[in-house]
Amino acid sequence: METKLISGVQFSKLPSSYIRPESERPKLAEVEECKNVPVIDLGCEDRSLIIKQIGDACRDYGFFQVINHGVSMEAMDKIQGVAHEFFGLPVEEKMKLYSDDPSKTMRLSTSFNVKKETVHNWRDYLRLHCHPLEKYAPEWPSSPSSFRDIASNYCTQVRELGFRLQEAISESLGLPKDSLKNILGEQGQHMAMNYYPACPEPELTYGLPAHTDPNALTILLQDIQVSGLQVLKDGKWIAVNPHPNAFVINIGDQLQALSNGKYKSVWHRAVVNADKARLSVASFLCPCDGSNISAPKELTNGGDSSTYRDFTYAEYYKKFWSRNLDQEHCLELFKN
Numbered sequence: 001m002e003t004k005l006i007s008g009v010q011f012s013k014l015p016s017s018y019i020r021p022e023s024e025r026p027k028l029a030e031v032e033e034c035k036n037v038p039v040i041d042l043g044c045e046d047r048s049l050i051i052k053q054i055g056d057a058c059r060d061y062g063f064f065q066v067i068n069h070g071v072s073m074e075a076m077d078k079i080q081g082v083a084h085e086f087f088g089l090p091v092e093e094k095m096k097l098y099s100d101d102p103s104k105t106m107r108l109s110t111s112f113n114v115k116k117e118t119v120h121n122w123r124d125y126l127r128l129h130c131h132p133l134e135k136y137a138p139e140w141p142s143s144p145s146s147f148r149d150i151a152s153n154y155c156t157q158v159r160e161l162g163f164r165l166q167e168a169i170s171e172s173l174g175l176p177k178d179s180l181k182n183i184l185g186e187q188g189q190h191m192a193m194n195y196y197p198a199c200p201e202p203e204l205t206y207g208l209p210a211h212t213d214p215n216a217l218t219i220l221l222q223d224i225q226v227s228g229l230q231v232l233k234d235g236k237w238i239a240v241n242p243h244p245n246a247f248v249i250n251i252g253d254q255l256q257a258l259s260n261g262k263y264k265s266v267w268h269r270a271v272v273n274a275d276k277a278r279l280s281v282a283s284f285l286c287p288c289d290g291s292n293i294s295a296p297k298e299l300t301n302g303g304d305s306s307t308y309r310d311f312t313y314a315e316y317y318k319k320f321w322s323r324n325l326d327q328e329h330c331l332e333l334f335k336n
């Protein structure tokens with residue numbers, strides 16, 4: 001049977017196509033809560049402290065949370081509200097937007113890459129291109145009727161935050177503020193609204209299996225009521241429980257490459273639970289297709305010790321989507 005949406009469908013047991021072999025299961029009982037996730041206050045007046053905290057977090061964790069980040073609470077609440085409304089629409093209505101073609105700029109899909117994967121994941125997701133807004137917003141869902149306005153406002157605010165963070169990350173690497181932004185060019189922006197329905201057998205499957213993000217920077221809004229995000233730290237999976245009004249920021253593969261491997265594109269995964277559906281909204285800042293991903297010479301001893309060969313983002317992205325998620329780090333394929 002072809003895999004289709006799972007949100008709004010009743011399941012009494014997990015269909016066999018979602019069951020992982022025993023050795024690949026999430027082993028939820030072994031996962032510890034991360035007590036010291038870096039939470040960085042972007043409202044702090046001491047900019048050098050912010051930059052130091054960001055540098056430490058990027059190096060030691062590959063992710064951090066931010067508060068006082070400039071995105072309004074109203075925008076955060078509304079995007080979650082409208083996403084819940086969207087996934088609550090009747091399945092027949094949602095199916096009109098369904099596609100498993102990753103090249104589409106607006107699509108509702110399920111799992112990760114249904115054409116490539118052998119075991120499916122307990123997730124539906126709406127994936128939208130968001131920049132430039134005038135080009136893409138008209139193709140977004142028209143139901144709920146407030147969707148486009150709410151999502152446009154949210155995307156604009158999150159983009160600003162992303163640029164501020166990229167400046168701070170540049171500085172934390174000892175580079176001029178605009179250095180990373182200049183390399184990344186006119187950045188694209190994508191959004192994934194992830195909906196993980198309550199799952200009859202959460203020990204047997206994932207919402208999203210372990211992966212790193214192929215883009216530059218990810219800004220994740222987590223469901224405050226339901227946890228599910230886990231990251232790999234020192235070889236162990238740890239749970240990143242939601243922090244009120246915070247975003248989780250992930251370093252993506254492109255920043256790992258541009259930092260010459262100093263900063264980590266963190267392995268992360270989403271697990272599901274038996275009782276409650278979970279929602280997350282991930283915003284991805286992506287280098288422009290033609291940008292040349294090449295670590296600045298300040299970080300490579302004048303170019304002699306580049307960990308990765310130069311590549312364009314278009315080349316990388318194609319490679320990423322041609323694979324299954326739970327394979328080796330895609331950047332490994334670009335090592336010198």
Ligand SMILES: O=C(O)CCC(=O)C(=O)O
Binds near residue numbers: 208213222270
């Ligand atoms: O739902 C989450 O917490 C993680 C989402 C994620 O990793 C993604 O969308 O790439």
